[in-house]
Amino acid sequence: MSNPKHIRTPLARVLGRGAARSGTKHFWHQRLTAIANIPLTIVVVVILITLLGRNQAAAAQILGSPAVAIIMVLFIVSTITHMKIGMQVIIEDYVHDESAKLSLLIANTFFTIAVGLACVYGILKLTFGL
Amino acid sequence: MADTRSLPERAAAERPLSPHLQIYRPMLTMMMSIVHRITGFGLYFGTLLLAWWLNAAVNPNAYAKFEWFAGSWIGRLILFGYTWALIHHMLGGIRHLIWDTGRGFGPSEREWLVAANLIGSIAITLVLWIVGLLAMGGSR
Numbered sequence: 576m577s578n579p580k581h582i583r584t585p586l587a588r589v590l591g592r593g594a595a596r597s598g599t600k601h602f603w604h605q606r607l608t609a610i611a612n613i614p615l616t617i618v619v620v621v622i623l624i625t626l627l628g629r630n631q632a633a634a635a636q637i638l639g640s641p642a643v644a645i646i647m648v649l650f651i652v653s654t655i656t657h658m659k660i661g662m663q664v665i666i667e668d669y670v671h672d673e674s675a676k677l678s679l680l681i682a683n684t685f686f687t688i689a690v691g692l693a694c695v696y697g698i699l700k701l702t703f704g705l
Numbered sequence: 706m707a708d709t710r711s712l713p714e715r716a717a718a719e720r721p722l723s724p725h726l727q728i729y730r731p732m733l734t735m736m737m738s739i740v741h742r743i744t745g746f747g748l749y750f751g752t753l754l755l756a757w758w759l760n761a762a763v764n765p766n767a768y769a770k771f772e773w774f775a776g777s778w779i780g781r782l783i784l785f786g787y788t789w790a791l792i793h794h795m796l797g798g799i800r801h802l803i804w805d806t807g808r809g810f811g812p813s814e815r816e817w818l819v820a821a822n823l824i825g826s827i828a829i830t831l832v833l834w835i836v837g838l839l840a841m842g843g844s845r
Contacts, residue, residue, distance in 0.1 A: 630765075631768035701763060
């Protein structure tokens with residue numbers, strides 16, 4: 576740090592990205608996934624209605640078919656990403672105690688990854704018959 | 706009378722606060738903003754049901770357990786609420802995307818948008834459930 580006027584780390588100065596260019600990442604991803612969620616949700620709701628009243632074998636066959644399985648995985652990845660960011664905003668808005676906030680942010684990451692993977696695992700099992 | 710509070714305590718107590726939620730007259734746009742957040746919060750935990758259902762679809766016994774839950778009155782109530790929350794949050798999301806483009810902020814436009822959001826979500830939820838219950842009845 577030759578110049579005391581700079582409060583940036585040497586690495587930040589070398590990279591020369593100013594404010595790191597990641598300030599709008601969550602904002603943008605929330606909208607990107609919101610746009611993706613609209614057609615995906617409509618298709619998933621239609622799939623769900625066609626599955627109503629069918630037995631397990633029929634439901635498993637339809638859910639495991641390539642097109643439906645791919646749509647379901649896309650739906651899960653997009654909605655899980657969306658809800659992870661959304662819950663983070665809620666936590667940051669209402670939880671001001673630093674340790675409680677940090678714990679909840681960690682719990683949010685763990686929960687969303689666990690539920691997302693559980694959903695994807697279920698679909699892959701149906702598709703590949705693992 | 707001497708103030709016995711410490712200086713930081715006094716500073717915290719006397720610091721002016723900006724107007725908060727309880728002094729505003731409730732408006733539809735404000736209520737719908739809150740509802741958008743609450744439905745998102747609910748949908749977050751609703752994904753547990755999705756994970757259960759997808760993993761139950763692998764074997765008949767597990768699927769029967771899920772169907773028993775989904776068919777019970779509490780299961781139906783949760784799924785009905787889940788349907789409404791999903792549709793409401795989706796329509797609210799469309800509203801927010803319209804607002805993101807800078808459109809729809811006029812006094813009558815924004816009221817129209819939130820009213821359409823609420824009426825639309827209730828109407829679509831009811832139609833989906835009628836279609837769903839007919840589909841279930843038809844196959845039995």
